[in-house]
Amino acid sequence: MELHVRYEGDDDPDKCTARKLARFDLAALHRSPRSVPSGVVLDPHAERALSPADPDDVLVALDCSWETAEAEAFKLDGPHRALPFLVAGNPVSHGTPFRLNTAEAFAAGAYILGHESLAAELMSKFRWGHTFLELNAEPLERYAGCADSAEVVAVQQEYLDLAEE
Template sequence: MSDSSSESEDEIVSYKIHMWDLNQCDPKRCTGRKLQRHNLMKTLRLGQKFGGIILSPMATKSVSPEDKEIIEQHGIAVVDCSWAKLEETPFHRMKGPNMRLLPYLVAANPVNYGKPCELSCVEAIAACFKIVGLDKAASYYLGKFKWGHSFLTLNDEIFDMYKDCKNSKDVVDAQKIYLLKIREEAEKSSSSSSSSDESDSESESETNPETQLTESTVKLDLNA
């Protein structure tokens, strides 16, 4: 497999995509289960090692374009668990030589739409494909869901930044630049709204609170 433009459907479905299923999620909403029904995902046992990219909060590096060959040869594994039960998830029993974090991305799935970093299994898999330049594979997997391609649309700008990187350090730097940009935009929007409210009514001392990005919003604290 040479580049994203040459990916055929046969090549895409041949990628080794696996998950550790902890049975914490609603089966009807579980994107991993749906991928299994399409024969696009296989299950790993707890304690079973995986040689491809493993998306885990225990990792210390971000997924980056330099991981493309690992994904092409050995695949991707995700952990299908509830975001509300992370502390009780036995991540130490799901290991391999290539553990990675995903950088900042916004979810498009119906459960966590618009939330930073709270991705579904298919979004996490597609994000890996997209970051390493396997665009057709990302689109193919997301295409199994009605809302799937909105994930690419929501994150179009930041995906372009990540794809231009070389390694984990570059991805972390790109993430910092992007977060600073959207924080500044939020502050400008808040300032503009406040000024407008004051001009409309001098007696109104408070404006409606606006959502602004803070450090606590970001789930990942990546160290390259």
């Protein structure tokens, strides 16, 4: 599976998870939208959830500040998919639902698409990486076992209902 990042460079470079993944040759950074290959775009504004039914050859993420992560920034080629309910394990957004950094998004996407070992490898590059996988072990396993986006959304709803209680 190839991982590609549309890199905005508006966060602290020392804390940028996309840059760290690129240093380990686990992801390719692209400064121009035109240079990003077509693939499944991880997009929090997408109308469909990522599921095992999606193609698993190329995953694309946008690396930018959450403050500038508007729908317009995600104009990239390929099917756009939202990640389902997961909780951040990183120190900046720890415990916050749907507030994953780029490395966590890639790990979640890889896991859901059946690449559990890649997810573990990605998270192994961060001191807190195991925390993300531990916090989300059950939902990731359940999402990975779904047949399609509709099933992922149904499982996600169970977690959202629990969070409301």
